[in-house]
Amino acid sequence: xxxxxxxxxxxxxxxxxxxxxxxxxxxxxxxxxxxxxxxxxxxxxxxxxxxxxxxxxxxxxxxxxxxxxxxxxxxxxxxxxxxxxxxxxxxxxxxxxxxxxxxxxxxxxxxxxx
Amino acid sequence: xxxxxxxxxxxxxxxxxxxxxxxxxxxxxxxxxxxxxxxxxxxxxxxxxxxxxxxxxxxxxxxxxxxxxxxxxxxxxxxxxxxxxxxxxxxxxxxxxxxxxxxxxxxxxxxxxx
Numbered sequence: 199x200x201x202x203x204x205x206x207x208x209x210x211x212x213x214x215x216x217x218x219x220x221x222x223x224x225x226x227x228x229x230x231x232x233x234x235x236x237x238x239x240x241x242x243x244x245x246x247x248x249x250x251x252x253x254x255x256x257x258x259x260x261x262x263x264x265x266x267x268x269x270x271x272x273x274x275x276x277x278x279x280x281x282x283x284x285x286x287x288x289x290x291x292x293x294x295x296x297x298x299x300x301x302x303x304x305x306x307x308x309x310x311x312x
Numbered sequence: 313x314x315x316x317x318x319x320x321x322x323x324x325x326x327x328x329x330x331x332x333x334x335x336x337x338x339x340x341x342x343x344x345x346x347x348x349x350x351x352x353x354x355x356x357x358x359x360x361x362x363x364x365x366x367x368x369x370x371x372x373x374x375x376x377x378x379x380x381x382x383x384x385x386x387x388x389x390x391x392x393x394x395x396x397x398x399x400x401x402x403x404x405x406x407x408x409x410x411x412x413x414x415x416x417x418x419x420x421x422x423x424x425x426x
């Protein structure tokens with residue numbers, strides 16, 4: 199079974215802090231994704247990566263950056279946290295087939311910015 | 313561009329009753345369609361997927377969905393609801409040719425009444 203592990207289930211940070219969310223997958227997947235989930239808005243794609251050191255902006259990249267130095271690890275960085283970034287963050291991974299492969303999700307990190 | 317619309321952000325059914333969760337999609341090319349389930353404080357898990365092999369797709373936990381091109385729909389059904397089905401359900405669409413970018417609906421919360 200694919201395992202996607204997010205380093206923290208709950209995180210509380212202060213406005214202006216630099217925040218790192220870590221995600222590791224154990225199935226050698228090329229694609230990795232970061233989403234945020236908000237009530238009434240569903241899942242919105244922040245960034246995705248299709249290979250080591252490669253990244254593409256999703257629908258809401260402002261205020262975020264990512265890092266993928268190793269295939270199994272994909273980090274989301276909040277450069278200067280703000281209260282409107284309080285949310286549930288979900289990491290996912292998938293194989294690089296052309297669209298018919300499901301994404302495998304971690305359990306999420308619930309981030310609160312005070 | 314692809315999109316998906318889930319009708320009804322909250323659905324309540326009695327235990328043992330039919331479950332029907334609605335999803336309509338928009339896509340300029342043949343789509344791949346997915347249903348995911350999210351239990352409280354967990355990530356998303358794949359319930360089933362449509363990849364053009366068969367229009368009626370069976371998934372886990374007794375769920376199934378039917379792809380209807382003429383109606384651009386992919387509704388999720390289960391003949392008899394169980395208390396353990398209470399969760400949030402997401403419909404999603406992707407297409408061939410990209411980096412497997414998936415567009416998610418806003419989700420439908422299913423409540424099962426004893």
